[in-house]
Amino acid sequence: MPSLRFRAAGPDDAQSVAALHADSWRRHYRGAYSDEFLDGDVLKDRRSVWQARLAAPGDYATIMAEDEAGALLGFVHVVFDDDDRWGSLVDNLHVTSDRKRSGIGTELMVRAATAVTDLARSSAMYLWVLEQNTAAQQFYQALGGAKVEKTSSEPPPAAVRPGAVPQKFRISWPDAAAVIAARA
Numbered sequence: 001m002p003s004l005r006f007r008a009a010g011p012d013d014a015q016s017v018a019a020l021h022a023d024s025w026r027r028h029y030r031g032a033y034s035d036e037f038l039d040g041d042v043l044k045d046r047r048s049v050w051q052a053r054l055a056a057p058g059d060y061a062t063i064m065a066e067d068e069a070g071a072l073l074g075f076v077h078v079v080f081d082d083d084d085r086w087g088s089l090v091d092n093l094h095v096t097s098d099r100k101r102s103g104i105g106t107e108l109m110v111r112a113a114t115a116v117t118d119l120a121r122s123s124a125m126y127l128w129v130l131e132q133n134t135a136a137q138q139f140y141q142a143l144g145g146a147k148v149e150k151t152s153s154e155p156p157p158a159a160v161r162p163g164a165v166p167q168k169f170r171i172s173w174p175d176a177a178a179v180i181a182a183r184a
Contacts, residue, residue, distance in 0.1 A: 008062065014047065018049070022045075025042055032161070037159040053077070061077070117180075130167070
């Protein structure tokens with residue numbers, strides 16, 4: 001991927017990261033989150049989250065993939081040593097819709113796994129994926145992740161659909177190095 005560059009996100013990136021996050025939710029969370037939220041305040045909600053996250057130092061890494069002009073094509077956010085049993089949490093992975101299946105998501109996951117193996121106390125890594133997002137489940141399983149648990153998801157309060165309780169799967173890697181090996 002010669003036209004891509006990867007870098008750590010900073011406070012000035014909150015708007016572009018939030019816009020991609022909101023777009024991804026609008027495309028993939030229909031039925032799990034309320035249409036009113038997805039068609040309305042999702043960008044405002046995500047902007048608030050990313051402004052806070054990227055302004056404060058912490059035990060996390062947010063890695064962006066950009067094209068040669070500096071346009072955001074994808075990002076991954078990993079929280080180191082989030083859980084004593086499951087390890088570091090890949091809290092977000094999003095790629096622009098026009099660049100899906102181009103290898104960007106794989107490269108971002110490899111960079112997240114590398115950060116976990118280099119910086120976290122535990123080499124374990126996990127994430128949550130909505131039950132309806134079968135394409136994402138297949139992607140993570142192709143990278144060596146295993147479905148280990150199913151539970152209810154708790155959307156942001158403004159996104160709750162009355163009478164609906166979306167389900168999610170925990171995808172786990174006991175050793176994040178498996179992601180790196182799966183790409184090879």
